[in-house]
Amino acid sequence: MRVALADDSTLFRRGLAALLRASGVDVICEARTATELIDWVDQDPPDVAILDIRMPPTFTEEGIAAAEQLQQTHPAVGILLLSTYTQTQYALRLLDHGSAGMGYLLKDRVDDVGTLRAALERLTRRESVVDPDIVTRLLTRHNRLHELNALTDREREVLRLMAEGRSNTGISEQLFLSVKTVEAHAATVFTKLGLHAAPRDNRRVLAVLSWLRSSIDTDERAQ
């Protein structure tokens, strides 16, 4: 697997590159800025580009902007955004233009080589990756508590994994269920929650996250 890396913190960048190489990943680029990374990707597209959200020059949203640009210019390149805080908005924004191959993880998580590699592999398979922390937070939010309580534990598990961006196959592997069963659970969840969108893997993560994030009021207002 070939990976391009961009982070302004030299210590973190080098550490991550070393860790990736140790686990057999080919790190083709270690960029300090988003522009540097885009130049590299333009010349030699990797399988996945890993970007810090906060980078020079303004230390605000350079990573997101670069991710959006790469999504346009290199739709085949998987993108993993790293952040030091869980920000649902950023995750939604990232998935907004198409969630296939897009990922958002907390930096804390990447010191677990297994998790990191699994995420990268999911991205190369055009799945999405949403940090479990974000999903947990959304699931414990008060505004959808009533509807979520109508789900069975199993259904809630399926919902969680859908929100994390996993495919039905991925969910079935996680929960040791058959793909058919997972599909059935997913359909039930969608019905119970009143989600009308067809539960296709690609778009459903965005639908689920948006639904979790919105409140009943805004939902009703939208209708």
Place this chain on the structure above:
Amino acid sequence: MMDRTEAKPITQFGRGLAGVNRRGGTTSTRQKRMPFNISMFAAHVPDGDGLRRAYLRSAVATAVVVAASVAVLFPSLQAPVQGEWLLQRVVDVAAGLLFIFAAALLIREPAQRMTAVLLALGGGCWLVGSISVSLPGPVPFVGALVLPLFWFFTAWALLRYPERKVATRSERVFLVVAGICVGGGHGLVSLFYDPSWTQWPQSVWWPTVVADRDLYVHLWIVVLIVDGMVALFYLTLVVLRLRRLGGVDHWVLAPMIASIFAAGMTVVMRAIAPLTEWWQQMQSMLTSLALLAMPAALLAAIVRRRLTHTAVADIVVELVRPHSEVSVTANLRTALRDPTLQVLFWVEQTQCYVDETGQPAADPGEGRMVVPIDGAWCAGVEELCPRDHPVGRIGVVVADPALARHQGLVNAAVGASGLALRNARLQAELRAQLDQVHASRRRIAEAGVAERRRIERDLHDGLQQRLLALTLTLAQVRASTDDPAVLKVVEMMRTEMHIALQELRDVAHGVLPAMLAQGGLQPALDDVVERLPLTVDLDVAPGRWPPWVETTAYFIACEGLANVVKHATAEHAGVRISSSDNELRLEVTDNGRGGADPSRGTGLAGLADRARAIGGDLTVKTRPAGGTLLQAVLPCE
């Protein structure tokens, strides 16, 4: 008194004109001396005891005069008098008594004692002259000698009022001429008179030298003409005096001048009128009526003089309102009846005087009266505001020098204005200081926000990145060994590092949420709302605001929402942020039980402080529909 005037040069008009530093005060070439000084005026104001004594004296004097008049009048009215003369007699006696009464009142006026004495002498002469006609012995002769002196004394008295002295040389010349003509002339003519020509009783003693009726009539005509000329002279002096006097005196003396003119004209008429008996009686009556008007006019003058002082009371009443330089000038002009009056204000910073418009003041010119406005006018104020205090020196009043005669009035009016101006100036200073405090408080608040951002960034981009890099290094260690002992330690370290990272993030978030600086209020509040155990409707207008406004709005919203969670027992809350007229409006609502009181507890009061620190405001009220409404308005400029 004089040494104060000499020792304390007060006015320097404009820097260029005076060239004197007030504190240094060394190299003056055109230094102006104050022509007037407060203490000069104050010397004439009687103290409490003096005032009581003056009232007692005038009361006694009035009683004595009235008793004496009644005693004299009683037998005179008993005497046989022809019918047509009775009315004349009553009018004459009333005029004389009124003169004495006016004198009794006048004696209470500051420094008018001599004038009052002259007036009383005049009234006495008139009374004696009028009554003597019906009395036996030498009394009618004495009366004939004394009666003309009435004119002399009265003219003298009126020339002294209200100036306290006969001011000009021509006035002094007049007094000498009038004394000789009126006193001497009439006495001389009476030596050629024989009482038997009229209906006087035989018992009357008269020192007749030559009893020649033709001679007497001719002499009498001469005397009348001289009287007329003297009267004309007097009226001329009165006109000149009127032109010399200022606005206040005009107003005060108007009724008196009118009555003087009437009386004077009767004397002039006497000189040019035919000598028929009817005309003589008519003229005599007119004169008496005019004279009756004169003390009445004097009384009116005294009252009017007092009235001008009440204008000062109006200024004092105005004190309760905020005062501007312009309104004080207008008040002073009205109170002192001097439209040319100017108030010049001392500016401490530039060390010069300016007029109401703030322009440096020109030299007031020669002959203008300059009165300082400062702390010394009102007793007890000086201790509060000593002269060298910037507020102690307010400015000067430049006025018509004619006002110098109304020391008490000027004293009171300028004193009251001084208080008003001090009041205005203190208010202005307070306002300026308050503005400064507000500005500095806001600067501090802004600096605080900037500092928070710096600290947050340092934590986030410095310390946190190092810790994260360390976790990666640790991961490499873990990947490079199979030793269970090492793996155990590494795992422990990893757990600790993650706790440390979380704590670090909590600290940084408390200092300033990174999302606020990066994405503004919408994402930052999204983040907050997501963690709350209730449904929050968040409505943030698009766009960004200045950092200190966003930060303040963020903390107010957070604290407001925390209050809702803690106290309101609400199921729903709403945060609404809108932008209008260069200000941010923030509303936090809930459907809870309401009853929040900012005066109790420090939470809401602290929020109000935060809002006010950047010049905004915050209110909390219970909504009629239920729940609480917290509103904040934060200016963005």
